[in-house]
Amino acid sequence: MRHVDALVVGSGAGGATTAATLAAAGVQTLVLEEGPDVGPGTFRQFSQDQMRAQYRNRGQLVALGLPPITYAEGRCVGGSTEINSGLYHRPSQALLEGWTRGWSVVDLTSEGMGPISDAIEHNLNVSTFPDRVPTASAFLASGAQRLGWFSTEVPRWFDHATGRRQSMTLTYLAYARERGAQIVSGAWVRRLEIDRGRAVAAEVEHSDGRVERIGFDVVFVCGGAVQSAALLLRSGVRRNVGRTLSMHPTVKAVAFSDLIGSDPSDVPVTQVREFAPDMTIGGSATDAPLLALALLPTAVGVDRVLDFGPDAGIYYAAIRSSGRGRIRVVRGMRDPLVTFRLPTDDFARLQSAMGRLLMVLLAAGSEQVVASVHGGQPISSDAQIPAEVTRMTRRAADLMTVHVCSSVPMGEDREICAVDSHGASHEVAGVIVNDASIVNGAPGINPQGTVMALAIRNAEHFLTQRGVHPAAREFA
Amino acid sequence: MTLVVTGAAGWFGSAFLELLAQRDAADVRALVHSPSDVRAVTARLPGARVYVGDVSSEQDVADLFEGLASCEVVHAAGVIHPAAVAQFDRVNAVGSRLVVQQALRHGLRRFVHISSNSVVGTNPTAEEAFRDHEPYHPYLEYGASKMRGEIEVTSALEAAGVPGVVLRPPWFYGRFQPERQARFLKTVRSGRFPLIGGGGNRRSMVDVDRLATAAWLALEADTSGVRPYWIADAQPYTMTEILDAVRQAARLEGLAVTDGAMRLPAIVGPLAYRVDATLQRLGRYQQEIHVAGELDKTIACRVDGAVRDLGFEPATDLVAGMRRSYRWGLDNGQDV
Numbered sequence: 097m098r099h100v101d102a103l104v105v106g107s108g109a110g111g112a113t114t115a116a117t118l119a120a121a122g123v124q125t126l127v128l129e130e131g132p133d134v135g136p137g138t139f140r141q142f143s144q145d146q147m148r149a150q151y152r153n154r155g156q157l158v159a160l161g162l163p164p165i166t167y168a169e170g171r172c173v174g175g176s177t178e179i180n181s182g183l184y185h186r187p188s189q190a191l192l193e194g195w196t197r198g199w200s201v202v203d204l205t206s207e208g209m210g211p212i213s214d215a216i217e218h219n220l221n222v223s224t225f226p227d228r229v230p231t232a233s234a235f236l237a238s239g240a241q242r243l244g245w246f247s248t249e250v251p252r253w254f255d256h257a258t259g260r261r262q263s264m265t266l267t268y269l270a271y272a273r274e275r276g277a278q279i280v281s282g283a284w285v286r287r288l289e290i291d292r293g294r295a296v297a298a299e300v301e302h303s304d305g306r307v308e309r310i311g312f313d314v315v316f317v318c319g320g321a322v323q324s325a326a327l328l329l330r331s332g333v334r335r336n337v338g339r340t341l342s343m344h345p346t347v348k349a350v351a352f353s354d355l356i357g358s359d360p361s362d363v364p365v366t367q368v369r370e371f372a373p374d375m376t377i378g379g380s381a382t383d384a385p386l387l388a389l390a391l392l393p394t395a396v397g398v399d400r401v402l403d404f405g406p407d408a409g410i411y412y413a414a415i416r417s418s419g420r421g422r423i424r425v426v427r428g429m430r431d432p433l434v435t436f437r438l439p440t441d442d443f444a445r446l447q448s449a450m451g452r453l454l455m456v457l458l459a460a461g462s463e464q465v466v467a468s469v470h471g472g473q474p475i476s477s478d479a480q481i482p483a484e485v486t487r488m489t490r491r492a493a494d495l496m497t498v499h500v501c502s503s504v505p506m507g508e509d510r511e512i513c514a515v516d517s518h519g520a521s522h523e524v525a526g527v528i529v530n531d532a533s534i535v536n537g538a539p540g541i542n543p544q545g546t547v548m549a550l551a552i553r554n555a556e557h558f559l560t561q562r563g564v565h566p567a568a569r570e571f572a
Numbered sequence: 573m574t575l576v577v578t579g580a581a582g583w584f585g586s587a588f589l590e591l592l593a594q595r596d597a598a599d600v601r602a603l604v605h606s607p608s609d610v611r612a613v614t615a616r617l618p619g620a621r622v623y624v625g626d627v628s629s630e631q632d633v634a635d636l637f638e639g640l641a642s643c644e645v646v647h648a649a650g651v652i653h654p655a656a657v658a659q660f661d662r663v664n665a666v667g668s669r670l671v672v673q674q675a676l677r678h679g680l681r682r683f684v685h686i687s688s689n690s691v692v693g694t695n696p697t698a699e700e701a702f703r704d705h706e707p708y709h710p711y712l713e714y715g716a717s718k719m720r721g722e723i724e725v726t727s728a729l730e731a732a733g734v735p736g737v738v739l740r741p742p743w744f745y746g747r748f749q750p751e752r753q754a755r756f757l758k759t760v761r762s763g764r765f766p767l768i769g770g771g772g773n774r775r776s777m778v779d780v781d782r783l784a785t786a787a788w789l790a791l792e793a794d795t796s797g798v799r800p801y802w803i804a805d806a807q808p809y810t811m812t813e814i815l816d817a818v819r820q821a822a823r824l825e826g827l828a829v830t831d832g833a834m835r836l837p838a839i840v841g842p843l844a845y846r847v848d849a850t851l852q853r854l855g856r857y858q859q860e861i862h863v864a865g866e867l868d869k870t871i872a873c874r875v876d877g878a879v880r881d882l883g884f885e886p887a888t889d890l891v892a893g894m895r896r897s898y899r900w901g902l903d904n905g906q907d908v
Contacts, residue, residue, distance in 0.1 A: 242862060243705035244877065441697070448696035451707030459705075479723045480709045 099311035100126040103298055104277075104318055105285050105327065108175020108192050109544045110316030110531030110551040112264035112272065113216075117555035118316075120567035121273035126278050126301060126310065127269075130319070131171035133281040136178065136265050141363075142383050144498035150179050152431075157322075159421055159436035159500075163493040165345055167500055169320055174264040176320070177544065180498065181363055181380070182252040182261050184222045185541035186213040187549060188373075194537050199507030202517045204553075212549045215569035219271075220253030220262040225365065232409045233366040236379050237459025238355075245370035250378075250542070252365060268548075271571055285429075286526065288315060288331040293333070295526040314558070316519075318531040318551070325423040325503035325533060326432035328514075328521075335516040335523050338432075341421030342412040342502035342538040345438060345495050347450045348380065349489070350390050351462040352474075356382065356409045364409075368456060373540025375415050375449050376455060382409045393494045394472035410468075411457055413449035414497070416538040417442045425505055443490060451485045468494045499543050504533035519554040530554050573681065574599045574640050575791070578627055578671055580620070581602035581609035584686060584741075586748040587784040588646065590618040595788070603627065603636050603649060617721050627667035633674050642679035646787050647725070648686040652714060653752065653862070657855045660713045661729045665720035672728045683736035685725045685800040687800070689776070690715030691740065698773055701808060704800055704877040711866075713852045722800070729798045737790040737882075738800040739783070742871055745893055746780035747900040752859070754906040757897060760818040761908070763830030768868040769838035771812035776804040776873045779887040780894075789882040801878040805893075806886040808872035814890070821894030825902070841868030 101124040104115045105339070111127060118125045132149065139146035147155040152171035159165045170176035187209060195201040198414060216222070228234065229249055240247035253262040260266065269279060282303030289297040297311040317324045325338035364379030371377075380386075388398040390410045401408060421436035438446075450467055458464045464474040467484040469491040475484060506529075509512040510522055519534055521527040530551045535543050556566040575592070592600060600620045602613050610622045614804065625632025629650040637643065649671070650859040662700060672683060675689035692702055693709035710716040729736040759765045786803040803873055809817070809857045819829050845865035851858055879886035887893055901908035 138751070244703065247704070358879040370703065371700070374700070448707075448709070451709055455705070455707040478708060479719075482709055482719075485709060 097297065097311050098311045100124050101313050102126070103128065103310060103312040103315045104418065105298070105315060106175060106318035106323070106531060107269060107279060108170060108264060108318065108320060108531065109177050109547040111175065111316070112177070112268035113551040114316045114318055114530050114555045115272040115277045115279070116268040116275070117566060119272045119277035119529045119561070120351065121559050121564050123559070123564070125272065125276070126280065127272070128283040128285055129173045129279065130284040131173065131281065131283045132501070133173040134178070136174070136261065136263055141179070142381050142386060144385055146179060147337050152524045157434070159434040161436045161438060162490050163438070163495050165343070165436055165438075165497055167343070167497045169322065173279060174269060177263040178265065180429050180544065182254060182263070183250045183542040184217070184220070184252055184545045185250065186217070187539070187546040188541070191361050191539055191546070195507065198534050199505055200509040201507040201536070204517065209549050209553065212552050212569060213545065216545065216548050216552070219267055220569050221255050221569050222251050222253050223256065224251050226256050229365050230362045231355065232362050232379055232382050233364050235351070235353065235356050235409070235460050236368065236377070236411060236456065238455040239458070240368045240370070242459040243456060245368050245456065247366055247368040247370070250367050252363065265563050267571070284449065285327055286330065288327065290331060290333070290524055293525055295524050312526070314388055314528060316390070316531045316555070317527060321500040321503040321532045322423055322432060322434055324529055326425055326529055327427045328504065328529070329423065329432070333521060333524050333527065336505060336512060338503050338506055339420065340502050340512075341423055341434065343417060343421065343436065343497040344499045344538050344540070345442065345446060346414040346497050347446055347453065347493070347495060348390050348409055348410050348412045348468040349450070349453050349457060350387060350410055350466045351457040351460070352408045352464045352469065353460070353462045354407045355357065355461055356407050365414065366431045371452070373416055375445065375452070376540065377413045377453055380410045380412050386410060390468045391466060393470045394466050394468060396466050396472070396474055396556050411453060413453040415442060415445050415449055416540045431462035445497070446493070447485050447488055450488055451481050454481050454484060460478060470494065498570050499530065499538070501532040501535035501539070501543055502537050504529045505536050506534035518557040528554060528558060574601055574643045576601045576603070576636060576643050576645045576647070576675065577648065578603040579650060579686070580604050580613050580622070582648060582782055583744055583748050584648050585751055586612070586616060587647070587746070587780045588787055589613060589620065591784045591788055593617045593653050599661055601636060602892055605649075627671060628662040630670055633670040633788065637674040637678045638676040641694055642681060643670065643675055644682045644791055645675045645680065646684045646686070646791065650686070650718070650721070653859045654857055657713050657852050657857050660717035661720065664714070664717035665724060668721035669724040669728070672725045676728060676732050676734065678815055679732050680732070682791060683725065683734065684787050685722065685736060685738045686787070687716045687722050687738050687740045688715070689740055689742040689873065690872050691719040691722055694871050698870045699829045701776075701872040701874045702802065703874060712849060726798045735796050736798040737793065737795060737797045738798065739786060739790060739803050740873070741778045741783050741803045742776040742873060743778070744780045744783070745777055747896055748780060748783065749901060749906070752834060753897070754901050754908045757818060757822070757901065757908045760815055760833070761827060761829050763832045765815060765833040766836050766864060766867065767811065767815070767833035768836045768841045768864070771815070772810055773868055773870045774808040774810050774872045775814060776802070776808040776871060777814065777890070779893045782885070782887050786878060786882060786884050789884055795881055802873035802875050803878055803884065804873050804875050804886065805890065806888045809890060812868070816828065817890040818894050819893050821898055824891070825895055825898045827898065838856050838868065841865065
């Protein structure tokens with residue numbers, strides 16, 4: 097049986113930063129990624145081909161409930177960082193304080209986290225557009241301005257000189273490789289073997305069907321909120337695991353206007369944060385197939401997209417939900433069963449979010465706006481908003497999310513937490529969970545920056561406890 | 573230039589006319605609903621020409637504007653607790669359309685429309701407060717009729733290129749209060765107020781005298797286009813804070829106070845709302861049930877837009893305001 101010092105399961109925002117931190121400090125590190133190694137820039141962002149290659153289940157995952165909520169996950173080397181919009185927020189002080197209060201997380205301050213975020217922002221070239229934002233983003237900003245709502249350009253990790261997204265494959269994974277980490281794609285971890293209260297090995301199924309056992313001193317579980325919880329459950333680690341999945345339920349609407357000026361390489365960077373962190377409005381895509389998908393449930397034919405040409409965009413409104421989801425493993429099924437219960441108050445807030453979304457798109461100068469709701473009708477005036485909001489019942493709603501987290505809550509309160517303040521399992525030794533699973537609750541921001549900062553913090557804590565000095569955080 | 577005021581004998585209208593008297597407004601036409609209102613109006617603003625009529629009658633509204641070459645309008649006529657649901661649309665929507673149409677035919681310079689929080693419903697969370705621009709989400713039939721009224725006014729003004737201001741006040745307090753508000757004060761003071769849920773929901777309130785000042789400021793302002801503003805006290809209050817302020821005001825006015833309230837379980841709110849909605853669908857309106865359905869809701873707003881654009885100064889002392897309410901009630905023979 098092969099043996100490594102540290103096994104990292106998953107290569108997304110959590111796994112990549114973990115691997116880079118460990119490898120740079122001289123720890124022998126093996127990263128296992130279930131998905132393929134596609135390489136950045138192979139497919140156009142949000143394209144059908146990309147969904148086929150780099151998304152889990154072609155981007156069609158569902159948290160069951162009334163209404164069901166579709167969500168997407170990356171399944172490739174680099175994880176969701178290869179497919180998302182690349183928007184970046186650092187965790188706010190209020191968010192960190194909330195974790196200390198609500199989950200008894202210790203040793204978590206903005207003084208400690210700030211320098212980590214500084215290094216991440218340097219390494220990923222987190223920045224705003226050098227001159228002006230793309231037209232679809234400017235469109236949303238103009239609507240917000242007319243209504244007196246605060247909107248802002250969210251920075252993203254992007255190299256404007258080369259036009260390349262600074263996803264994990266180009267940054268932390270490349271750095272980890274340079275420092276000696278090995279990254280194996282097409283490797284799915286079935287379960288962790290636990291011997292006398294300590295995780296000792298992983299049972300790995302390779303894409304060619306080969307099954308292998310890999311021993312380790314420590315395993316970092318970084319498969320994302322759904323997959324990490326599922327792996328722990330399959331391995332018999334159950335206490336407080338998979339019971340508190342949190343998310344930002346999201347409604348969408350399609351705006352038609354020649355001011356949107358669709359650009360396939362467009363990245364939506366404007367966020368309306370007047371009502372943040374409880375409610376955020378932003379843009380997602382102007383890609384024709386996605387537009388068609390957003391219009392599918394509505395009374396507007398999909399061919400409307402073809403008739404109108406490219407001048408249309410999908411915009412969204414997301415809320416921070418207090419609802420909780422469950423992850424269950426089902427014998428004989430590889431993917432876990434995910435359910436989510438949306439509380440009544442949250443549904444009312446989603447209706448309110450839909451109203452505000454329609455209003456800002458009309459204020460921006462849309463000729464027509466269509467709420468992505470079953471039977472949704474195109475509207476062109478504020479007076480028509482109530483009818484569309486009323487149409488959005490639990491049965492007619494078409495909800496999605498891209499941010500799932502909090503399935504393995506972190507903190508010292510053992511009544512509600514599965515791992516300690518630095519991600520180490522309360523139940524089993526040798527297991528550290530280090531991804532969106534430990535982002536407690538729904539943060540109200542794009543969580544990638546928070547996931548990365550937490551993962552680096554926890555990996556460094558692991559090193560320090562073993563008397564190993566972490567290397568410099570900034571890439572040389 | 574003639575200033576036309578509708579709803580001149582109402583709660584707001586009374587405070588506004590008194591303000592006009594203080595500002596020596598000379599050329600004012602006032603519309604009241606009933607001949608019995610005429611005396612009160614002329615007492616408050618002796619120079620006013622009072623018209624008795626129905627705001628939903630084309631003829632009555634035409635008479636109100638008859639012969640005017642140029643005018644400004646403060647349109648406050650509306651019905652909030654009608655005998656039957658059909659009145660909502662007739663008065664609040666059709667009436668608004670008739671008034672703005674006639675005004676535009678008579679050299680309208682500026683239009684101030686008194687609307688309501690009900691056009692945007694209740695807040696999605698107890699922590700949030702409405703901004704000036706919010707999507708319509710009308711609360712039952714009253715809200716729907718006030719929304720239609722706003723839309724009639726806004727679209728007519730925008731089409732004609734005449735500037736206007738829509739003022740959205742929440743729950744009033746202060747002088748000139750109607751009997752229903754006197755009953756509210758009395759039930760709180762006697763410990764019989766039906767407190768639904770924990771009382772942690774928040775409500776914005778507005779001192780009617782400040783609202784009158786805001787309408788005056790809206791007339792004087794040089795804002796262009798048509799846009800809504802919230803007019804309320806500086807901060808929303810929790811229901812518990814409101815009850816405390818009322819009791820404290822009563823004590824300071826030397827009235828006997830029984831502490832406490834009639835505590836009702838949280839379920840009563842949604843139940844009353846459902847009964848209210850069902851009755852309204854059947855065309856019937858029951859004031860007590862309507863009010864009970866609304867008591868546990870958060871209806872909170874921000875006034876920074878009016879402060880910035882109109883120079884509005886919101887009230888900050890609810891106890892002082894409630895003392896004025898009690899005093900006015902006592903002076904005018906109300907059982908407060």
